[in-house]
Amino acid sequence: MNRRFALSLAAIAAVLVALTLSNIRYSPWTNTVARSVDQRGPLSDAERANIELFERVSPSVVQVAARSAMANPFAEDESPATSGPAASGTGFVWDSSGHVVTNNHVVQNGREVAVRFASGEVAQASIVGVAPNYDLAVLRIRNPRQLPPPVALGSSNDLKVGQIAFAIGNPFGLDQSLTSGIISALKRRLPTSSGREIANVIQTDTAINPGNSGGPLLDSAGRLIGVNTAIISPSGSSAGIGFAIPADIVNRIVPELIKNGRVPTPGIGIVAAGEAVATRMGVEGVIVVRTAPGSPAERAGIRGVDFNSGALGDVIVQADGKPVHRLSDLTDQIEQVGAGKSVRITLKRGSETRDVNVDIVDISRG
Numbered sequence: 001m002n003r004r005f006a007l008s009l010a011a012i013a014a015v016l017v018a019l020t021l022s023n024i025r026y027s028p029w030t031n032t033v034a035r036s037v038d039q040r041g042p043l044s045d046a047e048r049a050n051i052e053l054f055e056r057v058s059p060s061v062v063q064v065a066a067r068s069a070m071a072n073p074f075a076e077d078e079s080p081a082t083s084g085p086a087a088s089g090t091g092f093v094w095d096s097s098g099h100v101v102t103n104n105h106v107v108q109n110g111r112e113v114a115v116r117f118a119s120g121e122v123a124q125a126s127i128v129g130v131a132p133n134y135d136l137a138v139l140r141i142r143n144p145r146q147l148p149p150p151v152a153l154g155s156s157n158d159l160k161v162g163q164i165a166f167a168i169g170n171p172f173g174l175d176q177s178l179t180s181g182i183i184s185a186l187k188r189r190l191p192t193s194s195g196r197e198i199a200n201v202i203q204t205d206t207a208i209n210p211g212n213s214g215g216p217l218l219d220s221a222g223r224l225i226g227v228n229t230a231i232i233s234p235s236g237s238s239a240g241i242g243f244a245i246p247a248d249i250v251n252r253i254v255p256e257l258i259k260n261g262r263v264p265t266p267g268i269g270i271v272a273a274g275e276a277v278a279t280r281m282g283v284e285g286v287i288v289v290r291t292a293p294g295s296p297a298e299r300a301g302i303r304g305v306d307f308n309s310g311a312l313g314d315v316i317v318q319a320d321g322k323p324v325h326r327l328s329d330l331t332d333q334i335e336q337v338g339a340g341k342s343v344r345i346t347l348k349r350g351s352e353t354r355d356v357n358v359d360i361v362d363i364s365r366g
Helices: 002-026 045-060 247-260 275-281 327-337
Strands: 061-067 086-093 099-102 112-116 122-131 136-141 164-169 177-191 197-204 216-218 224-231 242-246 270-272 286-291 315-319 342-349 352-359
Touching: 045 061, 045 164, 045 177, 045 216, 061 099, 086 164, 099 247, 112 136, 122 247, 136 247, 164 197, 164 224, 197 224, 197 327, 224 247, 242 247, 275 286, 286 327, 315 327, 327 342
Parallel strands: none
Antiparallel strands: 061 086, 061 112, 086 099, 099 136, 112 122, 122 136, 164 177, 164 216, 177 197, 197 242, 216 224, 224 242, 270 286, 286 315, 315 342, 342 352
16 A cells, blocks of 8 residues: 555656656746747827927037036036036027027036037037026037027917926936926916026926926927926925926027126116015005115105104005016016116005006116
C-alpha cells in the first residue's frame, strides 16, 4: 500500500515538473522576438490642430536668462520670480526688428540678458524698457540674424470663459513645452511689485510653472491673447490658477516701451483710502484722503478728509460715466484715457453729487 502511494506521488511530481518546464519554455519573458507594432489610425482633428499650433508658434518663443554682474555664470537658475542673482523665464518675438517681450520680474535684477531660440542659438539682448506697473519688459536682440516671425496678435477684449487656451514656455528651465486648458475667469486684479494693480487680468487653468513667466498665452488660432505672469500655488508649482496680462494691455504698453523706454503713470494727484476703510464706513466708491499740492485734483476743487473735524470729503463714484467701486476701477479708467487728456469725475460730497473735469498727468515725473 505504501509502495503504491509512493508511486502515485512520484507520478504526480513528474507531471508537475513537466508542466513547469512547459511554462518556462513558452513564458513571455523567454521570447526573444520583438513584437510587431500595431498600426494606429489617423490623428484626431484636435491633435492635429495642437501639433500645428506648436510647430508654428514655438520657433518664435524664446528662453530669457538674466544675470547680475556678480552672479556665478555656472549657477543653476532658481525661479523667474526670484530676487537672487540669476533668473530665467520665457519671452516671444514681438516684431521683425528683434524686439522680445517678457515679464519685468524676469529681468528686473539683470545686468546681462541672453535669449535662447528653439533652434538652440543663443543671442545677447539689451533691455529697451520696463513697465513694473504691468510686469512687462521689452528686450532687443543684439545683431539679430534670421529671426522667426513675430507671434500673431489677438485681442483679449472678446475672450469668453471656457474657451481653450495654450501656453508655450520653459518651465523650470526645461526646453519648450506646450500646455493647454481653458480660460477660467476674466477681469481679475493682480497686484504688482510696484504696489499698483493690473486690471482685467486673465485667469487660466493652463499649467503655468516657474520659467513660463513672460511666455505667450494663445487662443486656438495661435494668436497672442495674454502674457503669462503669475500663479497662485502654496508649493510653487502649477495648481491650476495662473494669470496672464491681457493682450490689449500688452499692445498698448509695448509700443510705448519701444519708443520711450518707459510708460507714463497716468494720475490725477489724489491719495485714496483703502477698500477696508471704505467698507468699515459703509461707503461705496473711492474715498479721497487728500490731494497733492498743485495737482489736477486740487485745481479741480476735489476735497480730501478734514482731519480737524474728521469729516469725510469727496468720494469718487464714477469716471467718464463708468462706476467706480474701488481704486483699481479709477486707475484702470484713467490709464485707458491716458496722460495729457482729461477725465470726467463724478463726486459725492455729503448728499450732493457733482461732476468735475480733471486733467490727467504723468505722476511718475512729479
